[in-house]
Amino acid sequence: MTDERSHPPQAADAPSDATVPKVVVSRLSLYLRELQRLVASGQQTISSSQLGTLLGFSDAQVRKDLGFFGQFGYPGVGYRCDELIRAMRDILGTNHAWSVAMVGVGNLGQALLGYRGFGRQNFVIAAAFDADPAKVGQTIQGIRIQPLDELAATIRDHGIRLGMIVVPAERAQEAADRLVAAGVEGIVNFAPVTLALPPHVQNVGVDLAIELEQLSFAVTSKFARAPAEPPGRAEP
Amino acid sequence: MTDERSHPPQAADAPSDATVPKVVVSRLSLYLRELQRLVASGQQTISSSQLGTLLGFSDAQVRKDLGFFGQFGYPGVGYRCDELIRAMRDILGTNHAWSVAMVGVGNLGQALLGYRGFGRQNFVIAAAFDADPAKVGQTIQGIRIQPLDELAATIRDHGIRLGMIVVPAERAQEAADRLVAAGVEGIVNFAPVTLALPPHVQNVGVDLAIELEQLSFAVTSKFARAPAEPPGRAEP
DNA sequence: CGGTGTGAAAGTTTTCACAGCG
DNA sequence: CGCTGTGAAAACTTTCACACCG
Numbered sequence: 001m002t003d004e005r006s007h008p009p010q011a012a013d014a015p016s017d018a019t020v021p022k023v024v025v026s027r028l029s030l031y032l033r034e035l036q037r038l039v040a041s042g043q044q045t046i047s048s049s050q051l052g053t054l055l056g057f058s059d060a061q062v063r064k065d066l067g068f069f070g071q072f073g074y075p076g077v078g079y080r081c082d083e084l085i086r087a088m089r090d091i092l093g094t095n096h097a098w099s100v101a102m103v104g105v106g107n108l109g110q111a112l113l114g115y116r117g118f119g120r121q122n123f124v125i126a127a128a129f130d131a132d133p134a135k136v137g138q139t140i141q142g143i144r145i146q147p148l149d150e151l152a153a154t155i156r157d158h159g160i161r162l163g164m165i166v167v168p169a170e171r172a173q174e175a176a177d178r179l180v181a182a183g184v185e186g187i188v189n190f191a192p193v194t195l196a197l198p199p200h201v202q203n204v205g206v207d208l209a210i211e212l213e214q215l216s217f218a219v220t221s222k223f224a225r226a227p228a229e230p231p232g233r234a235e236p
Numbered sequence: 237m238t239d240e241r242s243h244p245p246q247a248a249d250a251p252s253d254a255t256v257p258k259v260v261v262s263r264l265s266l267y268l269r270e271l272q273r274l275v276a277s278g279q280q281t282i283s284s285s286q287l288g289t290l291l292g293f294s295d296a297q298v299r300k301d302l303g304f305f306g307q308f309g310y311p312g313v314g315y316r317c318d319e320l321i322r323a324m325r326d327i328l329g330t331n332h333a334w335s336v337a338m339v340g341v342g343n344l345g346q347a348l349l350g351y352r353g354f355g356r357q358n359f360v361i362a363a364a365f366d367a368d369p370a371k372v373g374q375t376i377q378g379i380r381i382q383p384l385d386e387l388a389a390t391i392r393d394h395g396i397r398l399g400m401i402v403v404p405a406e407r408a409q410e411a412a413d414r415l416v417a418a419g420v421e422g423i424v425n426f427a428p429v430t431l432a433l434p435p436h437v438q439n440v441g442v443d444l445a446i447e448l449e450q451l452s453f454a455v456t457s458k459f460a461r462a463p464a465e466p467p468g469r470a471e472p
Numbered sequence: 473c474g475g476t477g478t479g480a481a482a483g484t485t486t487t488c489a490c491a492g493c494g
Numbered sequence: 495c496g497c498t499g500t501g502a503a504a505a506c507t508t509t510c511a512c513a514c515c516g
């Protein structure tokens with residue numbers, strides 16, 4: 001497959017040095033998610049203001065965000081959905097598949113093993129580990145649970161670069177240490193603790209109770225900031 | 237129980253009007269989580285710089301964040317953990333229990349029904365709904381699955397104010413509409429779509445694949461910003 | 473001392489507004 | 495036209511630095 005392209009969309013040659021704010025990257029994921037939905041429903045092109053409206057952002061913000069990475073639009077037309085999707089996947093690194101190692105296969109871990117959404121974005125849970133001897137050896141959602149002793153070897157053999165921690169809070173730091181020792185470069189942590197990690201290991205924490213706490217605050221507090229203006233459903 | 241207090245910590249009488257940035261509130265939750273761990277391990281007081289170090293923030297940031305809500309510290313001493321925990325819970329609104337309605341009881345929903353972490357922060361899943369007639373009537377993790385028809389009545393009868401959407405993407409907007417119609421004030425959405433909601437309904441989205449995407453970017457991209465300086469585990 | 477609370481400065485992100493293009 | 499890309503301005507957040515306190 002050759003790369004025949006007419007003109008504008010230059011994914012590469014962006015402000016090449018610039019370091020991009022995290023918040024921009026998180027919006028990128030939302031743009032990508034929405035674009036995928038749009039192509040699925042047959043839409044070919046979209047303008048920054050349409051896309052912004054769907055997600056509750058301004059048109060300027062959409063354009064600025066994309067501007068960090070290059071020029072993807074056609075003046076007077078907007079963005080071609082399929083092209084933009086491809087560009088965003090290149091940027092996010094999800095045009096190729098990622099293998100992920102899961103540590104801890106309890107309630108939540110098992111649910112995540114069965115979650116189809118990962119595969120859709122090119123993430124594959126390639127190995128799963130648990131400390132409980134009763135679980136080791138079982139096959140859940142088509143994946144065989146291995147003992148923790150095998151973690152380092154398996155991760156190295158499969159060239160796994162990302163880990164997912166789904167153990168109880170008390171065991172999370174130990175799990176992280178093992179993943180780091182095995183050479184993992186990034187960790188998603190579902191345990192409700194802050195991990196101590198070397199600076200070259202990236203990490204994202206997901207604390208389910210904290211998400212509810214944030215809602216509790218937003219719903220109750222006189223200090224809560226009014227939401228800018230979310231997509232649709234407003235009343236006059 | 238009377239409220240006998242010696243002097244400083246004035247939870248109320250903060251800069252009373254000020255509207256607080258979301259990012260500050262999200263750090264509040266992290267402070268609270270860490271403080272709870274500290275008391276559990278017997279620590280009585282903590283300084284802003286200790287707390288900051290544990291979480292990867294500066295001491296000034298910790299103090300500024302708390303400063304939005306009042307004065308909680310003792311110069312020369314720091315903060316008394318138990319007092320600060322109580323103050324933070326007041327701010328976040330989790331000194332009283334919250335009932336939550338769950339819509340969608342698949343893989344992930346069932347795992348969340350069994351998650352102990354919610355209860356620990358005072359959230360109780362008080363009702364669960366599913367469209368699948370095969371599931372309706374079953375009792376999972378001690379909770380009886382109800383049909384969607386009963387959603388509005390149950391939510392009103394129990395005075396439920398928060399909802400959790402755990403249905404597939406295609407059904408998420410419908411689930412949200414039902415929750416809103418029933419009078420819910422805030423929604424945590426685990427489906428990978430952006431919901432259209434009236435502005436008086438708060439919402440927090442949790443997209444598990446997006447969390448991995450963010451890691452993928454951070455691990456791969458030349459555009460990724462170097463992490464400020466995470467807690468511990470650095471090498472010289 | 474060791475530590476908080478807080479103005480003022482520095483830095484970052486968002487919004488504005490408009491030239492330029494197909 | 496309608497819409498992008500982008501400097502410049504505005505808004506917001508973080509860091510600094512220091513008075514003050516027990």
